[in-house]
Amino acid sequence: MANPSVEAVDTSSDKLMLIAGVLLFLAGFVAFFWLSGQEWYVRGAALLVGIAAGVVVGLFSSPGKSFIAFAKDSYKEVRKVVWPTRKEATQTTLVVFGFVLAMAVFLWVSDKSIEWVIFSAILGWK
Template sequence: MANPSVETVNTSSDKLMLVAGVLLVLAGFVGFFWLGGQEWYVRGAALVVGVIAGVVVGLLSTPGKGFIAFAKDSYKEVRKVVWPTRKEATQTTLVVFGFVFVMAVFLWVSDKSIEWVIFSAILGWK
């Protein structure tokens, strides 16, 4: 059974836009290092312009538009989350720490018991 929710880049224009976006980002990095003798703000501007242009071109493609829609839907879902109060978070944290402490003591007692059985009772080592 095929998974219909998987998206692929099918059109050549989408592939071309994604390749152009990657090339623009790479051009920004190349420009940053190629302009090594220039002032820092000139080099930074080349990098920022290349990265921003590449991201914009990538987001204008069909997969980019799908990513924007996904990001908007994710933001809407995060806004629906009911976050715990400070008191609830503190109580939950204390319960977790308590459980970890009890498990640590249990594992320590188990380890020492097994150690005593093997080394003292079976092997006779003191």
């Protein structure tokens, strides 16, 4: 049974676009190192142009368009989130710190009790 969340690239034009995008992306890196004798801004521009061209070509493919739609839907969902107020966040943080402190004390008492039972009561070490 196929996994519905995995998207296969079916058409040859999509495959070619993705390959071209990857090649342009890599060309930006190659140009950056190939232009090692040039100024830093020339090398940086070559790198950025290659990366941007690769990303743009990749986004025009079918998987790229699906990614853009997914990103838009995700942004809409994030805008629906009700974030806690400052007071709620502070109270929650204090509860977490209190619980961590209580657990630390409990584990310390447990450790010292087991240590006392084993080393003092059973083995007789001092």
